[in-house]
Amino acid sequence: LSKPSQVSSGQKLGPQNFIDETSDIENLLKEEEDYKEENNDSKETSGALKWKEDLSRKAAEAFLRQQQAAPNLRKLIYGTVTEDNEEEDDDTREELGGLFRVNQPDRECKHKADSLDCSRFLVEAPHDWDLEEVMNSIRDCFVTGKWEDDK
Amino acid sequence: MATQAHSLSYAGCNFLRQRLVLSTLSGRPVKIRKIRAREDNPGLRDFEASFIRLLDKITNGSRIEINQTGTTLYYQPGLLYGGSVEHDCSVLRGIGYYLESLLCLAPFMKHPLKIVLRGVTNDQVDPSVDVLKATALPLLKQFGIDGESFELKIVRRGMPPGGGGEVVFSCPVRKVLKPIQLTDPGKIKRIRGMAYSVRVSPQMANRIVDSARSILNKFIPDIYIYTDHMKGVNSGKSPGFGLSLVAETTSGTFLSAELASNPQGQGAAVLPEDLGRNCARLLLEEIYRGGCVDSTNQSLALLLMTLGQQDVSKVLLGPLSPYTIEFLRHLKSFFQIMFKIETKPCGEELKGGDKVLMTCVGIGFSNLSKTLK
Numbered sequence: 343l344s345k346p347s348q349v350s351s352g353q354k355l356g357p358q359n360f361i362d363e364t365s366d367i368e369n370l371l372k373e374e375e376d377y378k379e380e381n382n383d384s385k386e387t388s389g390a391l392k393w394k395e396d397l398s399r400k401a402a403e404a405f406l407r408q409q410q411a412a413p414n415l416r417k418l419i420y421g422t423v424t425e426d427n428e429e430e431d432d433d434t435r436e437e438l439g440g441l442f443r444v445n446q447p448d449r450e451c452k453h454k455a456d457s458l459d460c461s462r463f464l465v466e467a468p469h470d471w472d473l474e475e476v477m478n479s480i481r482d483c484f485v486t487g488k489w490e491d492d493k
Numbered sequence: 494m495a496t497q498a499h500s501l502s503y504a505g506c507n508f509l510r511q512r513l514v515l516s517t518l519s520g521r522p523v524k525i526r527k528i529r530a531r532e533d534n535p536g537l538r539d540f541e542a543s544f545i546r547l548l549d550k551i552t553n554g555s556r557i558e559i560n561q562t563g564t565t566l567y568y569q570p571g572l573l574y575g576g577s578v579e580h581d582c583s584v585l586r587g588i589g590y591y592l593e594s595l596l597c598l599a600p601f602m603k604h605p606l607k608i609v610l611r612g613v614t615n616d617q618v619d620p621s622v623d624v625l626k627a628t629a630l631p632l633l634k635q636f637g638i639d640g641e642s643f644e645l646k647i648v649r650r651g652m653p654p655g656g657g658g659e660v661v662f663s664c665p666v667r668k669v670l671k672p673i674q675l676t677d678p679g680k681i682k683r684i685r686g687m688a689y690s691v692r693v694s695p696q697m698a699n700r701i702v703d704s705a706r707s708i709l710n711k712f713i714p715d716i717y718i719y720t721d722h723m724k725g726v727n728s729g730k731s732p733g734f735g736l737s738l739v740a741e742t743t744s745g746t747f748l749s750a751e752l753a754s755n756p757q758g759q760g761a762a763v764l765p766e767d768l769g770r771n772c773a774r775l776l777l778e779e780i781y782r783g784g785c786v787d788s789t790n791q792s793l794a795l796l797l798m799t800l801g802q803q804d805v806s807k808v809l810l811g812p813l814s815p816y817t818i819e820f821l822r823h824l825k826s827f828f829q830i831m832f833k834i835e836t837k838p839c840g841e842e843l844k845g846g847d848k849v850l851m852t853c854v855g856i857g858f859s860n861l862s863k864t865l866k
Contacts (some may be wrong), residue, residue: 386672415813415834415836416833416834419813419818419821419822419834420821420822420825420831421711430651435852454505455504455505455506455507455533456505456506456507456509456527456528456529456531456532457507458570458589458618459506459508459509459510459590459838460618460619460816461593461619461620461789461792461813461814461816462618462619462620462788462789462814462816463782463788463791463812463815463816463817464641464788465775465778468774468778469777469778469781471708471774471777477711477712478775478843479843479845480780480781480843480844480845481712481843482680482842482843483680483681483780483783483843483845484680484681484712484713484845485676485680485681485682485713485743486712486713486714487542487680487843489567489680
């Protein structure tokens, strides 16, 4: 007895769905028509598809903004507290048979702690200064480059 | 002990100089443990011991305790005294290693410092005396440290491993420092350089000049590279050659780059042409980084801003070097100063990479030991 009822309910739902879909499509079509009309209006006034042009620029700007936000310098510099806690490494180390201590492999910061004390900022990934576009990237740093309007 | 409680504790030999310098300026004792504790040859090296001896010479009443293996150092700073001093630097590091710290301390002495330093003037690791003379001295002048007695003179050149160089550094004392507002780096109007050669053919320097010019001429015509060939006792104990380049902007910013030949008996021989070209490219990299202060002197500028009068100081820098980042952390722990750090994107302009604007209010440090005349 349950099977037919399900079928009937399915049949009932079918047309309803269909109606919904058609109405949806109708709505969409209407919107599109409306939109086309708007487009026609804007063509006359301020040029076609202005929002689309903006889109790529906006995306580029948003991407750049995100890129800049990613290395939050203040957090990078002041966020991590690298204090030297004397007690910790004496107590928490495992002991083997109550006599030997397990010598943990050097962590990254430990390795850094004993590296060379030098103020020079070495260039890690040098640019290829023979390329025209790389050379152009610093053109305006020189007096021979382009000047700002106010100077 | 009462002072022990205020002391700051660090581990490892890295950043030893900035810790000791900031300790001296702030008066807070510092304890450094585990200096190369895990290495086959543990403890302080000769050049670090020499640095500590130098600090002892220019201060009065410092207490220095080093344990038997040299892995732990306790430093309780005395008063900066200054006066006429001579010091034999270790040849393991350049004189620049010592001079950088002296530049931080010299303005705050009781008596103006006049110091003779002997050792290696130019090497591949530390900023050379030529570069410090061309970049750090103009920077100090921006803070109001100026005068006839303010000079750095290279009497003799010395290359590693033998050394044998000699420089004279004299610096006047100041009670207070001027705050700075360096936000516009200006445009590069000229490039100057120094190609030096000691105990090799003087022709080496000319070959360096030609190759460096070939690259830099594409950007600016105003280039002059001096050649400096020292002879006899003035040429030190080891042969070598090198080049230092400095770009000067319309607003008085100096950006530098340098290269030196491999020390005698270490590594392959370097062609002067290659050295000149590579050094010119390094200068272009430095220009790409940009900012109002050379990447080597970032920490010096930030220190003097911190110690300035209670006023806002601003400086535009290129990307911060790892040394500078650690220095900022140390400034926070010694002086409780935190900088405002703003990233300035380069945008559409053809002016190299992104810049960083650093802002702080000085702590109003004043040199109380300076004698009034």
